[in-house]
Amino acid sequence: MLGRTLREVSTALKQGHITPTELCQKCLFLIKKTKFLNAYITVSEEVALKQAEESEKRYKKGHSLGDLDGIPVAVKDNFSTSGIETTCASNMLKGYVPPYNATVVQKLLDKGAVLMGKTNLDEFAMGSGSTDGVFGPVKNPWSYSKQYRGKRKQKAHGENEDSNWLITGGSSGGSAAAVAAFTCFAALGSDTGGSTRNPAAHCGVVGFKPSYGLVSRHGLIPLVNSMDVPGILTRCVDDAAIVLGMLAGHDPRDSTTIQDPVKPFTLPTLADVNKLCIGIPKEYLAPELSSEVRSFWSKAANLFESEGAKVIEVSLPHTSYSIICYHVLCTSEVASNMARFDGLEYGHRCDINVSTEAMYAATRREGFNDVVRGRILSGNFFLLKENYENYFIKAQKVRRLIANDFVNVFNSGVDVLLTPTTLSEAVPYLEFIKEDNRTRSAQDDIFTQAVNMAGENLTSTIPEPHAKEPEQLHVTSFSYLPITNELAGIIETFVVT
Amino acid sequence: MRARAVKLGLRSWVGWRRGFTSKADPQRSGRVTAEVIEHLERLALVDFGSQEAVARLEKAIAFADRLRAVDTDGVEPLESVLEDRCLYLRSDNVVEGNCAEVLLQNAHRVVEEYFVAPPGNISLPKQDEQEPFSHN
Numbered sequence: 063m064l065g066r067t068l069r070e071v072s073t074a075l076k077q078g079h080i081t082p083t084e085l086c087q088k089c090l091f092l093i094k095k096t097k098f099l100n101a102y103i104t105v106s107e108e109v110a111l112k113q114a115e116e117s118e119k120r121y122k123k124g125h126s127l128g129d130l131d132g133i134p135v136a137v138k139d140n141f142s143t144s145g146i147e148t149t150c151a152s153n154m155l156k157g158y159v160p161p162y163n164a165t166v167v168q169k170l171l172d173k174g175a176v177l178m179g180k181t182n183l184d185e186f187a188m189g190s191g192s193t194d195g196v197f198g199p200v201k202n203p204w205s206y207s208k209q210y211r212g213k214r215k216q217k218a219h220g221e222n223e224d225s226n227w228l229i230t231g232g233s234s235g236g237s238a239a240a241v242a243a244f245t246c247f248a249a250l251g252s253d254t255g256g257s258t259r260n261p262a263a264h265c266g267v268v269g270f271k272p273s274y275g276l277v278s279r280h281g282l283i284p285l286v287n288s289m290d291v292p293g294i295l296t297r298c299v300d301d302a303a304i305v306l307g308m309l310a311g312h313d314p315r316d317s318t319t320i321q322d323p324v325k326p327f328t329l330p331t332l333a334d335v336n337k338l339c340i341g342i343p344k345e346y347l348a349p350e351l352s353s354e355v356r357s358f359w360s361k362a363a364n365l366f367e368s369e370g371a372k373v374i375e376v377s378l379p380h381t382s383y384s385i386i387c388y389h390v391l392c393t394s395e396v397a398s399n400m401a402r403f404d405g406l407e408y409g410h411r412c413d414i415n416v417s418t419e420a421m422y423a424a425t426r427r428e429g430f431n432d433v434v435r436g437r438i439l440s441g442n443f444f445l446l447k448e449n450y451e452n453y454f455i456k457a458q459k460v461r462r463l464i465a466n467d468f469v470n471v472f473n474s475g476v477d478v479l480l481t482p483t484t485l486s487e488a489v490p491y492l493e494f495i496k497e498d499n500r501t502r503s504a505q506d507d508i509f510t511q512a513v514n515m516a517g518e519n520l521t522s523t524i525p526e527p528h529a530k531e532p533e534q535l536h537v538t539s540f541s542y543l544p545i546t547n548e549l550a551g552i553i554e555t556f557v558v559t
Numbered sequence: 560m561r562a563r564a565v566k567l568g569l570r571s572w573v574g575w576r577r578g579f580t581s582k583a584d585p586q587r588s589g590r591v592t593a594e595v596i597e598h599l600e601r602l603a604l605v606d607f608g609s610q611e612a613v614a615r616l617e618k619a620i621a622f623a624d625r626l627r628a629v630d631t632d633g634v635e636p637l638e639s640v641l642e643d644r645c646l647y648l649r650s651d652n653v654v655e656g657n658c659a660e661v662l663l664q665n666a667h668r669v670v671e672e673y674f675v676a677p678p679g680n681i682s683l684p685k686q687d688e689q690e691p692f693s694h695n
Contacts (some may be wrong), residue, residue, distance in 0.1 A: 084583070161658065161664075163661060274641070275640070288640070318641060321644075321647055333593070342650065380629065383628075387626065389619070393619070406565075407674055408665035409665075411667040414677075416675050417679065417681035418677075418679045419679075420683060421677050423600075423606065423683060432612065436615055439607065440619045443591075446599075446602075453635050456626050459636050462637035463631070465637060478585065500618070
């Protein structure tokens, strides 16, 4: 039952084959069994069982709230959840209990979803491995798969079984692991530079980043206001479409959500790609790209061509500057957003009481890890009067050039872009930590952050099911909801069959 | 008593900085001078804490410097991808609130309905003002 899709389980619930309470208990049991993955920071067992009970009452009366009623979901721990600790995997917010729900959380709960818990992440969503949070790193469930274990046994006997576990990618690694390990049917992540798509790629699940402005950020503890979006992680594209349908739409509490009405949609069952034009950006053929990812990319492109789609090479000329631009803008906005953590109104507070400045400084030193502090300091550097024009404004200008690259490509008849999500498969943790967080983010976000800066694109990552380790494709399109979901669904149909 | 606790707490913070300025690291570009470090720490109210952190900042700056190669003549900065739209402004009516108690619960130090802050308008000690401490 836990391996089914959201839609299948929803049908099972409606038909009475399983009750919400039974489903919830199965998931709770599996969460306990997979505790070693460290995917969850908080497991909200009591809350979940209560929600399941209420869902059951609704089903008995025939008043189900829809496809999400009774479905176990998980939420990344940088979304505010009323009454449930929200830590952002940081000492700064340990023990912080928000008095309100993030809009996306509220929407899920309003549709009857059952909240299993808050998932682990890199501290304040800064990182690409889910290794830098105070609650420890998240382990990729694939580390324990037959394929990976088989590969490892060939290499070394007698080494500790668990020493070579793979990272999940980040920063929404906990959410990706929770979905990949079947402990929930959908999870919320956040995506600023790839934080939903990167772990989705490494954990073999679907990672969906909506266009900026489509889904409310109210209650998502902000990292970069001009790029953050809530992300959706599920095991198939149809599930992501269901969740997106529930979450998208204007929120009066987030004035950066667009006011255009969002129409409900369903994915087509038959895939017809004859009218599709797929662009392959040549600049994404990076030298660091692993041969497995490159061959999968080719395979996918050829698959589409053989089914009648037009597959052409396109150019996004400023691609190589994209990650640098992202780095400057991200650290600058972070410097501003992290200023709210001073110990006065919420969060950690140190014992020093001599002056506000001394108290703030010590609180922030105690509360933030090196990565967060490093980004704050970098951001402050770029925002100094003497640097503002040459770094911050310069990066904003380059951002426009990058966004224009995408506009130009989509205006030239291309419907969708097909790229890899990451340079290679998930690496072992011991390998990953050889470089620092900043270096890794610069390497790992290379394909994903450009669309965060261009904003208008919906992107989705589709897992390749037969790979030894999860590999991903990245689908980007210039329009709103229905089209990219259709395309993603079409692609998935191809890839899975 | 409290003042001494602050000095002790900050001494290690300042001490490594003094150590830093007396060493010349040949690998670093020198962009991040002691002055810049002090300025950033004061602005950010977050400290570097180590030489590695300064080195990381220098690497970050070198990385960002690569943007100079891009020709941005005549290009307007992009602040938001939604620049072609007006942000939504709701009408100026009070629709929620009266939740002081709930909000105060998250603070460590509270007196009635006030958040308690230490005294303000006291700057952090400058690096050269630390001299007297070494005699404590």
